[in-house]
Amino acid sequence: MTAPAPSGVDGPATSGPAIEAVDVTRSYDLGGTVVDALQGVSFVVEEGEYAAIVGPSGSGKSTLMHLLGCLDRPTSGVLRVGGRDVLELDDSELADLRNREVGFVFQSFQLLPRSTALDNVGLPLLYRGTKRAERRELAEASLRAVGLGHRLTHRPNQMSGGEQQRVAIARALVGRPRILLADEPTGNLDTRNGAEVMRILEELNAEQGVAVVLVTHDDEVAGRARRQVRVRDGRVERDTALEARPAGPAGDAPAGAGPAAAGEPGARHVAGQQA
Amino acid sequence: MKGFEAFRVAFDALRGNRLRSLLTMLGIIIGIAAVIVVVSIGAGARDQIESQVEGLGSNLVLVVPGQLDTANPGQGAAAASPLQVSDGRVLGDVVGDDAAVTARISSAAEVRAGSRESYVTVQGSDQNLPYVFTRPVAEGEFFTQGDVDTRQRVAVLGSVTSQVLFAGADPVGRQITLAGTRFRVVGVLAEQGESFGVSQDNEVHIPITTAQRLFGIDRVDAFAVKAPSAADVPALSRGLRQALREEYPDQEFSAVTQTQILGVIGDILGLLTAVLASIAGISLLVGGVGVSNIMLVSVRERTKEIGLRKALGARQRDVLTQFLVEAVLLTSVGGVIGIVVGVGGSLLVNGLSPLPAKVEWWSPVVAFVVSAAVGIFFGVFPARRAGRLDPVVALRTD
Ligand SMILES: Nc1ncnc2c1ncn2[C@@H]1O[C@H](COP(=O)(O)OP(=O)(O)O)[C@@H](O)[C@H]1O
Numbered sequence: 001m002t003a004p005a006p007s008g009v010d011g012p013a014t015s016g017p018a019i020e021a022v023d024v025t026r027s028y029d030l031g032g033t034v035v036d037a038l039q040g041v042s043f044v045v046e047e048g049e050y051a052a053i054v055g056p057s058g059s060g061k062s063t064l065m066h067l068l069g070c071l072d073r074p075t076s077g078v079l080r081v082g083g084r085d086v087l088e089l090d091d092s093e094l095a096d097l098r099n100r101e102v103g104f105v106f107q108s109f110q111l112l113p114r115s116t117a118l119d120n121v122g123l124p125l126l127y128r129g130t131k132r133a134e135r136r137e138l139a140e141a142s143l144r145a146v147g148l149g150h151r152l153t154h155r156p157n158q159m160s161g162g163e164q165q166r167v168a169i170a171r172a173l174v175g176r177p178r179i180l181l182a183d184e185p186t187g188n189l190d191t192r193n194g195a196e197v198m199r200i201l202e203e204l205n206a207e208q209g210v211a212v213v214l215v216t217h218d219d220e221v222a223g224r225a226r227r228q229v230r231v232r233d234g235r236v237e238r239d240t241a242l243e244a245r246p247a248g249p250a251g252d253a254p255a256g257a258g259p260a261a262a263g264e265p266g267a268r269h270v271a272g273q274q275a
Numbered sequence: 276m277k278g279f280e281a282f283r284v285a286f287d288a289l290r291g292n293r294l295r296s297l298l299t300m301l302g303i304i305i306g307i308a309a310v311i312v313v314v315s316i317g318a319g320a321r322d323q324i325e326s327q328v329e330g331l332g333s334n335l336v337l338v339v340p341g342q343l344d345t346a347n348p349g350q351g352a353a354a355a356s357p358l359q360v361s362d363g364r365v366l367g368d369v370v371g372d373d374a375a376v377t378a379r380i381s382s383a384a385e386v387r388a389g390s391r392e393s394y395v396t397v398q399g400s401d402q403n404l405p406y407v408f409t410r411p412v413a414e415g416e417f418f419t420q421g422d423v424d425t426r427q428r429v430a431v432l433g434s435v436t437s438q439v440l441f442a443g444a445d446p447v448g449r450q451i452t453l454a455g456t457r458f459r460v461v462g463v464l465a466e467q468g469e470s471f472g473v474s475q476d477n478e479v480h481i482p483i484t485t486a487q488r489l490f491g492i493d494r495v496d497a498f499a500v501k502a503p504s505a506a507d508v509p510a511l512s513r514g515l516r517q518a519l520r521e522e523y524p525d526q527e528f529s530a531v532t533q534t535q536i537l538g539v540i541g542d543i544l545g546l547l548t549a550v551l552a553s554i555a556g557i558s559l560l561v562g563g564v565g566v567s568n569i570m571l572v573s574v575r576e577r578t579k580e581i582g583l584r585k586a587l588g589a590r591q592r593d594v595l596t597q598f599l600v601e602a603v604l605l606t607s608v609g610g611v612i613g614i615v616v617g618v619g620g621s622l623l624v625n626g627l628s629p630l631p632a633k634v635e636w637w638s639p640v641v642a643f644v645v646s647a648a649v650g651i652f653f654g655v656f657p658a659r660r661a662g663r664l665d666p667v668v669a670l671r672t673d
């Protein structure tokens with residue numbers, strides 16, 4: 001593996017959507033009472049897409065993101081990531097999938113406090129068996145890509161919140177996933193740092209073609225995304241990608257017949273015009 | 276994740292928590308060191324006793340009355356002894372050399388010379404003792420057959436007794452009082468050495484006939500017989516017993532050899548060492564439980580870290596390996612320190628205390644393997660728990 005290429009397409013040779021969820025539910029059994037965090041969500045993430053998920057607190061946004069990121073498995077429904085059905089994979093295959101297909105950015109950064117920026121960023125590659133020297137090389141390139149070439153050996157407590165979140169983004173990108181999932185990436189940042197992080201995410205999407213799905217409470221941030229998805233009470237209430245399509249049955253996109261069809265990449269631009 | 280990487284990650288984690296790592300290791304260090312010291316003392320004691328028993332000569336046979344099982348040599352039969360001094364000639368005929376047989380009885384008594392006094396072992400024997408037991412006379416002479424036959428009150432001192440009573444002056448020709456009776460010193464035996472801090476030279480030898488009168492007994496406890504060579508010992512043993520059974524038809528006799536004594540001593544010391552080492556090993560077990568406990572605490576504390584690693588693609592196996600390697604690293608580093616402490620302690624014991632100690636080459640090797648195994652055994656449970664953590668739940672904890 002070499003330095004980041006301009007295109008985000010070097011994963012498996014599947015040409016379908018990066019992530020495809022059909023009628024996915026997720027229930028938590030709290031010893032008697034069952035919480036239905038997601039109640040039948042269908043959601044497709046296309047290559048190179050830029051989508052914002054909004055919705056009130058507790059509506060299931062994080063639960064959805066965890067499913068998309070293979071951190072969790074749906075209770076029912078079909079979830080395909082990188083063309084593979086998540087429910088058919090064992091733990092180790094799922095770990096491998098989340099290692100290669102998606103990069104995850106958390107609201108609270110989640111950096112290892114005692115490790116340097118380089119070591120933090122190289123972590124996903126460790127679990128891929130990449131050699132140490134190559135890990136450092138790729139981590140450095142990834143840190144430069146988010147403008148942190150001067151913070152390579154800093155530890156998290158030696159960096160500002162904005163810088164820490166950029167380290168987290170570099171870490172999410174270092175494995176060259178096709179999708180970047182960011183759950184309220186600016187939630188812990190002030191306006192200026194938040195704006196900087198958003199600028200980097202947009203730049204990565206535009207220049208490297210990485211699909212970005214982010215959760216945000218900020219209407220302005222959401223407004224700048226080409227596609228907005230509103231979640232409420234565990235359901236998708238509104239998805240601009242579906243509205244933009246002339247003859248699509250809204251909220252009910254069956255596998256293989258939805259936005260994955262040929263010529264669909266145009267849909268992103270339609271959605272983008274709303275911004 | 277490769278083994279070496281897991282090692283590096285584990286090492287970093289342990290270094291990040293130095294004090295705790297050291298305290299966790301302490302149990303292992305103490306356990307390993309204690310086992311090594313105990314085993315070394317056991318080995319040292321065995322070596323010392325063996326060399327002393329071997330010093331008797333491998334062709335020595337001790338004939339005692341009674342049916343002895345070899346697990347309990349020299350005990351319990353003396354009271355019923357039918358043996359007489361005259362039986363020495365019967366045994367001498369079996370060996371073909373009267374000088375190769377010496378009779379003995381033992382007792383203990385107070386001995387005085389002028390204002391000095393001491394409590395000593397009194398050996399009643401005959402003129403053949405120096406030859407049979409290979410005990411050279413350092414000064415003067417041993418008593419003679421004439422002394423034995425005529426119940427002379429003459430005595431030969433052990434080197435320590437001589438030193439205690441006469442403080443370096445030549446005792447030959449001087450008087451001592453033994454159990455209230457006056458004796459003339461005719462000689463001093465060469466030094467024999469000590470065992471476990473107890474001198475083998477604090478003794479007085481007198482003619483067996485004199486001893487019988489002094490202590491009011493008319494029997495002989497045992498005969499010591501020197502075989503012409505070690506190869507003759509088994510046949511000679513049978514011959515001696517046979518001869519005595521003909522003398523005393525309804526009595527049993529036993530012939531105890533050095534090989535038997537060595538075997539018995541080896542068994543007893545081995546058992547004793549094993550028991551003591553097991554007791555010391557309990558602290559190793561406690562140390563292992565400590566490691567398990569600390570690893571569980573560590574897993575809980577680092578739940579978030581584990582969740583993150585899994586979120587980034589670590590498999591169950593990767594996390595399990597990391598924590599297992601941490602546990603093994605803890606116990607094996609503790610084991611190495613324990614080995615250093617244990618070997619050092621053994622050398623100190625050997626040098627500074629009367630106990631002998633000898634570090635066997637295998638004990639550090641076994642100690643290292645055991646400490647690593649303790650790490651695996653007590654690390655598996657916490658490591659599995661870490662590996663099974665759900666990334667989403669783990670990341671959520673604060
Ligand atoms: N691990 C869990 N156990 C039980 N309930 C959960 C768990 N995770 C989320 N929930 C519940 O699921 C619902 C959706 O949560 P979440 O996805 O975090 O919402 P959001 O991110 O939109 O605020 C909430 O009611 C929440 O309490």
Ligand SMILES: [Mg+2]
Pocket residue numbers: 061062063183
């Ligand atoms: Mg949330």
